[in-house]
Amino acid sequence: MRVALSTMSAINLNHPGRYVHWGVIQISVANLVLILLMVAIFAAAILLPFPGTRRRK
Amino acid sequence: MTAVPASPEDAALDREESGGWTGWVRRRALRSFPPDQLLPDKQPIYVASWIYVFGVATIAAFIVVLATGGILALRGPAWWHESSLGHYVNSTHLWSVELFMAFMVIHLWGKFFMAAWRGKRALTWITGAVSFLASIGTAFTGYLTQQNLASQWVSTQAKDGLNSVGIGSYFNVLDFGQMLMWHIVLLPLGVGLLVVAHVLLVRRHGVVPPFPPKDAHDVNSTATEGSVPA
Numbered sequence: 001m002r003v004a005l006s007t008m009s010a011i012n013l014n015h016p017g018r019y020v021h022w023g024v025i026q027i028s029v030a031n032l033v034l035i036l037l038m039v040a041i042f043a044a045a046i047l048l049p050f051p052g053t054r055r056r057k
Numbered sequence: 058m059t060a061v062p063a064s065p066e067d068a069a070l071d072r073e074e075s076g077g078w079t080g081w082v083r084r085r086a087l088r089s090f091p092p093d094q095l096l097p098d099k100q101p102i103y104v105a106s107w108i109y110v111f112g113v114a115t116i117a118a119f120i121v122v123l124a125t126g127g128i129l130a131l132r133g134p135a136w137w138h139e140s141s142l143g144h145y146v147n148s149t150h151l152w153s154v155e156l157f158m159a160f161m162v163i164h165l166w167g168k169f170f171m172a173a174w175r176g177k178r179a180l181t182w183i184t185g186a187v188s189f190l191a192s193i194g195t196a197f198t199g200y201l202t203q204q205n206l207a208s209q210w211v212s213t214q215a216k217d218g219l220n221s222v223g224i225g226s227y228f229n230v231l232d233f234g235q236m237l238m239w240h241i242v243l244l245p246l247g248v249g250l251l252v253v254a255h256v257l258l259v260r261r262h263g264v265v266p267p268f269p270p271k272d273a274h275d276v277n278s279t280a281t282e283g284s285v286p287a
Binding site: 034038041042 | 105108111155162163166
């Protein structure tokens with residue numbers, strides 16, 4: 001029960017968003033994390049081998 | 058009075074051209090999209106890469122978006138605001154949209170760096186780009202119809218920008234009913250038609266190949282030969 005409550009508090013979104021300020025750029029931490037995650041997935045999609053391709057060569 | 062064909066070739070041509078507008082559509086469809094090209098069971102070997110997965114991942118997320126949106130439309134706002142199952146379907150609608158947009162942007166990045174408009178694929182690129190813009194509009198009107206403080210904030214902020222470019226009287230973000238209709242009828246219909254056109258164009262022109270190697274000597278050593286099951 002305590003674990004469940006602490007997990008819920010860890011993802012509690014009922015508070016003002018946190019923002020990163022860098023000069024004229026202002027972006028929420030949530031959006032920044034999402035963009036970085038998408039860039040990481042894009043890089044992984046290019047670099048990781050597709051299953052079965054080695055077998056067919 | 059029926060004209061008599063001058064030769065057997067003309068007679069064959071008459072037979073081929075007969076059938077009215079339905080025959081014309083059938084012949085045109087078969088010429089543009091032969092069945093083995095419309096539903097292929099093999100793809101070129103270069104398609105065996107994770108970067109080619111994000112187009113179909115976008116379509117899969119879009120189907121979930123449409124299905125959950127349909128359920129929300131059937132059950133109504135009292136259900137999605139009050140019941141636990143309604144909360145779940147509402148959240149699934151949101152997160153499938155998040156995945157839809159993320160997959161579509163990664164697909165866009167991949168196709169941009171492949172210059173996917175090469176080889177008479179300009180219209181494929183354009184339908185993809187316009188469907189991306191239409192999806193942003195659909196997501197925006199979705200934000201406007203959440204019926205909470207966020208939707209009020211977004212609409213009051215957006216109205217000034219839209220009024221400044223002169224479209225506020227046609228696209229009134231403070232009109233909840235109008236925004237709901239845009240969100241659940243007009244924009245999904247537009248995105249759906251664009252996605253269908255986009256996929257048909259991909260089928261017609263094929264998946265864009267990688268850039269050819271600069272050294273012609275390497276042509277035979279690339280992995281662009283052969284095919285893989287679709």
